[in-house]
Amino acid sequence: MTKEIFPLPIELPDSHYGHESHLCVAAAVGFVKNNTEAYKNYIRDPKHVCAECGRAANSADYLCEPTEI
Numbered sequence: 001m002t003k004e005i006f007p008l009p010i011e012l013p014d015s016h017y018g019h020e021s022h023l024c025v026a027a028a029v030g031f032v033k034n035n036t037e038a039y040k041n042y043i044r045d046p047k048h049v050c051a052e053c054g055r056a057a058n059s060a061d062y063l064c065e066p067t068e069i
């Protein structure tokens, strides 16, 4: 199985700046499913929640529309 890397080692066209490092896209590319343990490091002790999809993360850099919890 191919191991997905996150942040994604690609630039995503037609999306906002930094979207390749947003957890919002992580599930869609299979990162969460294939790297659940690594994913936990991004959401542990969450400080921000995405206003668009509701995902939580410990850094605003990982979310599309971060708002402080």
Ligand SMILES: [Zn+2]
Binding pocket: 023, 024, 050, 051, 052, 053, 054, 055, 063, 064, 065
């Ligand atoms: Zn989101």
Ligand SMILES: [Zn+2]
Binding pocket: 016, 018, 019, 020, 022, 024, 063, 064
């Ligand atoms: Zn995004």
